[in-house]
Amino acid sequence: MIEYAIRHSEKWVKALLEHLEMLVATMIISVILAAILTMAAMSSKIISKMLVHVFSVIYSIPSLALFAIMIPVTGLGKGTAIIVLIIYNQYLLLRNFITGLNEIDPSIVEAATGIGMSNIQVLFQVRLPLSIKTLFTGIRLAVVSTIGMATIAAFINAGGLGSILFDGLRTMNVHKILWGSLLSAGLAIGANALLLQIEKKIYKFKLD
C-alpha cells in the first residue's frame, strides 16, 4: 500500500492540490458573499429570516442532486463544483454570522447606540469584535463540509481527491479506494483539528 502511494505520488499530490484549490476558491468567495448577505440580514429581521430559510432549504438538497441539476446550467467541471459548494456554505456561514452578531449583550449595544454610534459603527466596532469566535466557528464548519462535498464533485469532472476514490470504485482497485478515502478523510479531520486549535486561542469576551 505504501509502495503504491510512492509509485503514484504524482497522481495523488495533483489530486490533493486540486482539492485544496477548490477549497480555497470556495472559501474566499463564500466568506465574502456571506459577509454581504449578513450585512443585508442585519438591516432587517425579515430579510434575515428569509435568507436563513432559503439557504436551509437548499442545504437539505443532497449534494449529488444539486451537482447534477447545475450541469445543464453551468456545465461539467470545477467551476460548477465551486458554485454549488459556495451555495451550500451560505447556510453554515450565515447562520453562525447572524447568531454571533446578535448574541451580544443587549445592554452593550444600547450603550453604544446611546452614546452616539451609528448602526455601521456598532456593527464593526462592537458586534464584530465581540462575536469573532462564533464567526470563526462558522468558517471552520464550512471548511470541513466543503472538503467532504468536494470529494463528491469528482462525479462532475471537478477533479480532486474524489477522482482517485471513484477511479478505484470503477476499476475495483483497493489501493485507490483506500488512499482516496484516507486522504479526503484525513484532510477534513486535519483541517478541523487545526482550525479548532486556532479557535480555542480566540478569547471570548464576557462582561461579569
Next chain:
Amino acid sequence: MSLTAIEFNNVSKKYSQSGDYVVDHVSLSIYEGEFVTILGSSGSGKTTLLKMINRLYEPNEGTIKLFGEDITTVDPVKVRRRIGYVIQQVGLFPHMTIAQNVAIVPKLLKWNKSKISTRVDELLSLVGLEPQEFRNRYPSQLSGGQQQRIGLARALATDPKIMLLDEPFGAIDAINRLNLQDELLRIHGGLKKTFLFVTHDINEAFKLGTRVMIMNKGRICQFDTPSHIVKNPADDFVSSLIYSSREQERFWEGLD
C-alpha cells in the same frame, strides 16, 4: 430665568396601537443647570420618557426640544453625541481597555490623539480613579462601582450639556451607592450641566434632585423641589410615597 434645556410639549408614547399610553401627554420644562430626578415605580414610564430625549424611542405624539431645537429635525446620531448617557447595566465594551472605552466618542468625532489622551486622564481623575492605575485595565478587572464610574466618564467625555442617567446606581451596593451619589453631586456642581436622573429609590431621588419629578402610570403627578413636595403632596400617590419612606425611617429609629 436660565435657558430651557429640555422641553416636552404634549408628548405621548405607546408601544402598541391598542395598548395604554406608557407616557401620557406630558408637558414639562427643565432649565439649564438643574439636577432633575425622575421617581416612579416600574412601568410608570420614567425610562421611556428619558429614552425619548436621545431618540432611542420616538414619541407617537408631541414634540421634544433641546435648547429650543426640535430633536426630530436633527440626525439621531448627532443628538446622541451631544447628550451623555449612562445606564444601569453600564454596558462597557469588554474588548476595549478603560482608556479606549472612555475615548470612544472623542475618537468617533476624530479628536487628535494627544487631546484624547489628556481628556481621558482628566475624566478618570474626575470620577475618582487614578489614571495611571486604570487606563490599561479591562472592564472585567473592575468592581461594579468602578465600572459605573467609567460609564460616567465615558458619558462625560465630550462635555455634553445634558446628561441622561437611567438608574445608574441600581445594581450597586448601599455603601458604594452613597459614595457615588456624593461624587455625582460634586461633578454636577462643578460642571453646570443639566442632569436627568431616573430612579425608583425615593431617598436617592430626594437627596440628588434640585427638583423631583414623580411619575405614575405615564403621567407626572408632581414636579417640584423636594421640600415643596414633602410639604404639599399633590395627590394620594405622592402622599403614599412619602408615607412609606417615613414608615421606614420609623422602623430604623425603633431599632436604635
